[in-house]
Amino acid sequence: MRETVLVSGGAGYIGSILVRLLLERGFRVKVLDNLTFGGVPIIDLMNNDDFLFLKGDVRSEGDIRKALQGVDYVVHLAAIVGDPACAKEPELARSINLEGSKRMYDLANELGVKRFVFASTCSNYGKMENPDSFVNEDSTLAPVSLYAETKVAVEQYLLSQSHTNACKPTSLRFSTVYGLSPRPRFDLTVNEFTKELALGRELVVFGEQFWRPYCHVVDLCRSVIAVLEAEEEKVAFDVFNVGDTKENYQKQMIVDEIVKQLPGSRIRYVTKNEDPRDYRVSFEKIKERLGFTITKTVPDGIRQIIQVVTDGFIPDPDTKEYRNS
């Protein structure tokens, strides 16, 4: 019997790639999404007999129960995503990211779903105590935003569950994502910087010394599949950083990579007391435990964005549909 995966938030930037990879891999896929950004990124999948879309909200018990019928695995992506979006609507962010996520897990467990993969974030590390070292899954979490606070709280909730529960949770702390998807996002560092410079604009950069890890959206989705296909004891009630240790960059280094491909770009560095996230992350655990390695690097993502922007794939990449805040 082929297994069925429910992807909440499956119409989003990451979800619209993940559902395609899952279908290619032979899974049946259901998506539960309220279509905050519309459904065009998955519209073609409505022709696929292995795909089922349910419009609904992860805060609604009725919608979740309906979506969970006949489901083996849940990948929970639906959220208010990013620090600015959560800061703008804190109550909504708490109810979706925190309460919605807990409800999703509780009902998945009640209905006998086998696994629950939670989309968390490396933002949970906040500001590193020692800027010369790498944080790993056992390091102290120091969230500096409501967004990361909700992710930390859900991780803790999942880890506190009884190991006898039918539904085995795994939290994945994603690196900052970049690259192309049917729902492009131009509010993520690599994508945004590249887009601005590819359009010939001056790029204003603050916090250029801050470290952060980056991962291509396709590789990130491959990690989710690696978790779903791993033996249960390797992933149950555990947390993994997702990315590659070599893909930690300071913002300045991202700019340098873009300038290599767009020589003559204009950059202005400014001082701004904002976004104090600064972390260098080790990804050895997912590599050693699951054999997970990446297939794309930041320069590959930059190349893709330059081509899409300069060839005119997207008539107006500045519109708000490509941003989460």
Ligand SMILES: NC(=O)c1ccc[n+]([C@@H]2O[C@H](COP(=O)([O-])OP(=O)(O)OC[C@H]3O[C@@H](n4cnc5c(N)ncnc54)[C@H](O)[C@@H]3O)[C@@H](O)[C@H]2O)c1
């Ligand atoms: N993009 C990144 O850099 C990044 C990094 C770390 C973690 N993550 C996590 O990955 C997940 C997906 O992020 P993304 O970049 O694809 O974001 P996205 O905003 O493109 O996708 C989120 C999807 O969730 C849906 N959604 C939002 N609220 C909902 C609700 N109440 N009920 C049902 N559906 C709802 C939206 O319609 C959207 O399709 C999120 O949980 C995010 O926190 C993303």
